Amino acid sequence: MNTLAPLFETPFWDMGLLVAGTDEVGRGPLAGPVVAVAVLWPPGADLEGLDDSKRLTEARRNRLYPEIVKRALAIGVGAAGPRTIERINILEASRRAMRRALAALPLTPEVVLSDAMELPGQPSYVVALIHGDRRAPSIAAASVVAKVLRDRYMTELARQYPQYGFERHKGYATPEHLAALRQFGPSPAHRQTFIDHLIES
Template sequence: MADRLNPATVGPSEEFEGEARSRGYRFIAGLDEAGRGPLAGPVVAAAVLLPRRCRLPGLNDSKQISESERNRLFAEIVRRATGVGIGAATEAEIDRLNILEASRLAMRRALDALPLRPDFVLLDAVTLSGLSIPQRAIIKGDGLSCSIAAASIVAKVTRDRLMVEYHRWYPHYNFAEHKGYGTPEHLHLLRAHGPCPIHRRSFAPVRECVACDGVEVLPPVASV
């Protein structure tokens, strides 16, 4: 069962990492994902190993801080972390597996991408079945654990930058602005142009658009 604490009163700290170290674990990875909700693009996960007593002023759940703060912290995390691993699951894998299982797949890939194998994993709410490494799921862990918060920032910034790149291929949807989320603008553009290859066909707004008569998949344009 996942732990439950109130991030509004506690905030990200090394409490959970310290508890793991007190039990003899040395390499504790925080693991989180970004991009479960969007209608387009991959889900991206990050695994982060932070050194002991790594102070990162302003660190918090990626959803609670500004884009400029996320970018600043991203650079600091990458510079100071013992290891960073990034994994993703494509929109096709999301459609085939469902978003939860695709998120778990991205998380496994992020762990596999770490340069140093962790001996304990802290996750935001979910667990990974069959994982050979001991794990602990923490409800709202991205606001409680410093390593999960760091992973949430790395995953979010990585995915946002990827969606900006996709904007160059599919400028009709303005992915650089909404990052694939179902904003009123995105829904309007989706209805106007139909889906493109990175839209998630299993998500209801896209599925309904595909079902409409006369809708064709919009191909990429030549990047500038």
């Protein structure tokens, strides 16, 4: 299992700058929030097997999560819920969640590496890396933490709305989820505009 090399972080670390990686999860589901995480990743930290959360099994993400928490200098979390997503669109909601995650850090990073997300107005120097969660360990770490936290939230949400099976599909448009929507209609946790678009398409 390979270790993701900090090729993008190292030049900034060499200048003595504080680097945070940020990523979001939950842009595609029909229900639940979009969740973003910012991770202040320290120079010299490495973690075997760290990768884009989408390329890892749930078991692997859950094993990596406490190791990331242990290594990180700090972690900030931000989210935007279904009503915000519907009001300002999913892209802007994702940006808002990322800004909230960065604002939640106890220290302001001089450099932010984001997973392909431009963040206009952010006080830090932002580098938007295409497929950054596969290329930079700080972004990959944020990706894993965001995925684990969102999955946990959706599992808790399933207790409130057990008829939808959120604990299994996490709000994505699986056949099980679509069947539940046809039977029960949407809940307050759903993104109505996403459902409408799915029906129209």
